[in-house]
Amino acid sequence: MDDGLLRMELEREHGALPLFEQIRLFVSNAVANGTLPPGVRLPPERLLAAAIGVSRATVMRAYQELAADGLVRAAPSRGTIIAPARSGEDEFVHDAASWALGLLPLARIGAEPALLQDIMSASQSDHVISLASAAPPDDLVPTTEIMQALARALDQRGARLLGYGPVDGLADLRELLADRMDSMGALKPSDRVIILSGATQGLSLAARVLVGPGDEVAIEAPTYVGTVRTFEAAGARLIGVPVDGGGVRPDSLEQVLSRRRVRLIVLQPNFQNPTGAVLSGQRREQILWLAQKHGVPILEDDAYGSLYRKSPGPAPLKQLDRTGIVVYMSSFSKTLAAGLRVAWMCGPGPVISRIALAKQYSDLNTNSLGQAVVGEFLRSGSYDRHLEQLRGVIGERMWKMHEDLSSLRPALQVDSLPSGGLHFWCRVRGGDSTSAVRAAAAAGVAIVSGHAFFPSGAQTVAGAEHVRLSLPPGGPAAATEGLRRLAVALSSMTTSAEPSTQPLSVVV
């Protein structure tokens, strides 16, 4: 766990490649895609062998083959390092940046380097249809109105808008958001609002302010990849609490809270990513009661709350909260445009003060153009009109995609159409989500393996058996084509594996 490489997963089934060959391929791929850049030191043979459960001779053979390939080289007293790419520039010394070899292992800053980067850049490629990104389809982004909002804001506020701004965000935007929180009964007397550079910043700051390294944090299992990785990067110890059709399970949460010293609970009560589950009203009261009883605050991530299909979810935890135990966070990335990087957090004053302080030493303040766009949309009423239209179109597309998904049975199964959000949590026949993702990629469609939504190293059955499919960028035809490719990919997979007979810990 102390090096990105240890995430290597070997296949040991009959018919798999020899183990040394799998290690060699893993490293070759990582070098090819830049995950392992020149100069990075590979783990000592002994350590890697122990970590992945193979003999030292196996690792030694893999390293020898890699050296023969010219991909790594033995560096005196430094072990085996990734070789520099061939370059004509001899003036620059060969051992450049050797100090970088002494850097902290990757795990200190996040365990699975390539994952989110892959998801992000998949949506940038023209050849791949991405069913892997958690953003509203780009044909629904109101580009023209955003341009008009920018023109209005720059016209009215000019250069002053473009200077440094307050750490906690533009005052008028904070007020507009406080009003919205208030109108849903979710603004408490001691609450403050802060504007964030996306919800990921909120998770990152919360991980540093509300949780210390080594502290335990209860999260949903499965949950948003970013939640898992951000808290892991901050050194938190994650405890997954199972999610079923009614959201996170209070009985399981109670067990966790009474047996462990949990410092924070992170929840997505509405249209949970990836399951789409909605936390039932009764469970909301139970969970608040548990949090209060144990004195553990809840970070309520409401990124998908506005994207309901027919009716909103139950009242947010923040509204039901009577003791200031809930910190609420939501974002404009799923509803307006992710590239604006604008989200907000609302919670008790002392907490938000600390979040602001940490933000000041992270990025000073959120970009003013994005804040201005959001402010204009909220003030003019365009935001609510846009939301209504967006809900309609997304609802139709989700319905259509759910229909299309039925033709992928039995290779892929999704239970019911989620009542909001952008995602389908699908069970893969044979329970081999890793192979399914690989086959899909080969067929030109990106999907996410269920493993990604659980704490690193948790080898859950649910992770192995599920993949997440999301509405793709582009119009409705993209989803149809994406699922067509996926059907081809899945039919090409070997169907010899038996379906798992172990009980699921997670149900959609």
Place this chain on the structure above:
Amino acid sequence: MDDGLLRMELEREHGALPLFEQIRLFVSNAVANGTLPPGVRLPPERLLAAAIGVSRATVMRAYQELAADGLVRAAPSRGTIIAPARSGEDEFVHDAASWALGLLPLARIGAEPALLQDIMSASQSDHVISLASAAPPDDLVPTTEIMQALARALDQRGARLLGYGPVDGLADLRELLADRMDSMGALKPSDRVIILSGATQGLSLAARVLVGPGDEVAIEAPTYVGTVRTFEAAGARLIGVPVDGGGVRPDSLEQVLSRRRVRLIVLQPNFQNPTGAVLSGQRREQILWLAQKHGVPILEDDAYGSLYRKSPGPAPLKQLDRTGIVVYMSSFSKTLAAGLRVAWMCGPGPVISRIALAKQYSDLNTNSLGQAVVGEFLRSGSYDRHLEQLRGVIGERMWKMHEDLSSLRPALQVDSLPSGGLHFWCRVRGGDSTSAVRAAAAAGVAIVSGHAFFPSGAQTVAGAEHVRLSLPPGGPAAATEGLRRLAVALSSMTTSAEPSTQPLSVVV
């Protein structure tokens, strides 16, 4: 040092307020400006007394007065806490968010809460003339061209631009910046470029990736406030290396490197903030040699490099670097618009990979509107035209402000007109920069005390004797009016204090 409050500085000179009264005022002000929000616990009397060197009875008296003022109250088994603001909403329980009292002390996330916030928001007030902000005057921000650049970018790239983007920034912008680095001979074969959400993010990520908690970092003394606070917030131990007219002193740096285990050196070789000093060409070679000899990387912060008056500074360290020991960083905040939140870093691939990973778990990616604006400016050549014009106007205003400053002698002294940048590092007669800042604030002009530019707790003579004045927002008249107010403020200060006879460790 383990609580924001301990930063309280008491005046003990004859004629100062009674100590208990100073403590009371400090807390009252902090409550009034929100630094100490309701629910925050004050340090136990015993601890505070020890930390600030007064008797326990003095602290006790201060707390009693504060309780009488209704500003704090005794909370059973929790000591003295800031009282909630009066509120009619009784439904919300009185002890709301009591869990927040258990939060990490403020020092874990940054020692001087109010400082940068003050500097930032001073520039937002209409009544105060800010000579305290490190941004280009807002009348020089090319608002119309920025609007045109946005329109072009959205027209050409539409909604795709507004989705999630690559963690390390838009590919075309990265290429443009790599070309610029290359054209100044500062792009090494193994280098990569990453776009950052402002240079503060670069400092913050470097502090987490290149330095571990407790590690030692050599910085210039004095240096940019954000450098000090960001590294302190990440738990680094800062060692100040004196700066003189030729920049940071190699002899002092050598002593530090040979006696301590330094992990990183952070430097602003060009038009250093706050002194304006330029590191001489000879010293650049010496410092590179020292860094290589001791295997300690340099983070070169070139935020002001483009803002020269007549001619650029010597070649950047990054250009002279032959061994990959330098990581370069610069920003568009000082040259285009701070509100765009766009900066970049260029360094050895393995280092940038790690920075990218940490960024991914901080804010996913930099806002796309800001990146698009910068890209359009660079591509079209407008950026270089704007820079040339900006240099001309800033040069004139700096010259004029330097002229006007001479009328403030002997109360305020600045040696020579800096050859670039936005700042004057001025010596205050009597060596009481804190009082000068206070008097200035009362007269409606914001300046920054020299203390801010040194590591927290370092009671340097240079910090006490200096203030930093910067070009204000608004046109040239603002500087004239700001200096007029400052002259009034300084003349009102008691001139009884003797000028310090101690040698200066810092000279402009």
